[in-house]
Amino acid sequence: MTTAQAITTLGLVHIYRSEGQDVAALSGVDLSVGAGEVVGLLGPSGSGKSTLLALLGGLFRPSAGKIFVGEHELSALTPSQLDAFQARETSLMLQGAQRNLIPYLTVRENVEFAQVEARRLGADVIGVGRGLELVGATEFADAKLGRLSQGQLQMAALAVAMAPSPGVLLADEPTSALDRVARERIVDTLMRVNEDQGTTVVVVTHDPEVADRLPRTVTIRDGRIGGEGRSGKEYAVVTADGFIPIPVHIRDQLPPGTLLRIEPDEAGYRIVPEVIGQDPGSGPVD
Known part of the structure; x- marks a missing residue:
């Protein structure tokens, strides 16, 4: 073997x-x-x-x-x-x-x-x-x-x-x-x-x-x-230097200049998009 x-x-x-x-x-x-x-x-x-x-x-x-x-x-x-x-x-x-x-x-x-x-x-x-x-x-x-x-x-x-x-x-x-x-x-x-x-x-x-x-x-x-993909689900991977690549299907929805705020919630953390000079995003990025 x-x-x-x-x-x-x-x-x-x-x-x-x-x-x-x-x-x-x-x-x-x-x-x-x-x-x-x-x-x-x-x-x-x-x-x-x-x-x-x-x-x-x-x-x-x-x-x-x-x-x-x-x-x-x-x-x-x-x-x-x-x-x-x-x-x-x-x-x-x-x-x-x-x-x-x-x-x-x-x-x-x-x-x-x-x-x-x-x-x-x-x-x-x-x-x-x-x-x-x-x-x-x-x-x-x-x-x-x-x-x-x-x-x-x-x-x-x-x-x-x-x-x-x-x-x-x-x-x-x-x-x-x-x-x-x-x-x-x-x-x-x-x-x-x-x-x-x-x-x-x-x-x-x-x-x-x-x-x-x-x-x-x-x-x-x-x-x-x-x-990464596991059992049909796609995940972002935090690299050793803290870099978080955004999955393509989400990145296409975020215009250049978007800020992503990470904040705690009941489930742990959520990512909230904001655009400089505009209203904050309407909700978390799932």
Whole structure:
């Protein structure tokens, strides 16, 4: 059985150069994902969600802040330690199934190849047959990739990602460009992987139907956490520096210059909007 890993980021910042200028992809992200959780990362294009996923997978180091996956602080690992971490404890599925697969091998051969390095580094790899069965890829296991549908290719990529029996599965847009039936099957498979193996699953998605299937969602907006969703309810998240991002559906109702007053009431606290030079708002923001 997989040993699920918790994920924590503290003040995570990532800056890259674009056309001679510094661009902040992430601007202080504090995120906690419990061991064995399934979490979706949402947000518009360019919000930083895929950058966050890549950092969690150790593809590159953040400009500032810390990332903990299980007992590992990623920025403190040597290159060889990072290689071992990536081979044994986490799997990153890149967007686009073909980017995760060797085109001239069958699905089964891809899974076998994925286990080689993990086994060399001491990972408790899942059996090839069991891995194919887990993701529902048994029926086309010996097919060449060129004969598979997009949905089947994504299932093959999932089988490869689960080959080393990782504690964390990071999936970047795994339902992109799929039809509704294939999307549902991929989400069902991710949930089954979590339930059967205990794997912590973090999924980047822009699809609201996929997001509705996930027990927890985190919205990334302008490089920061802009809100969380739990069981269909949206919440603002108070960051470590006291920043409170306003959910989009409320922000659209508040004109620029609005002041938000936090005051106690019988239920605890309420937020009352006021506009400078105008009458105070008529009631709390729910």
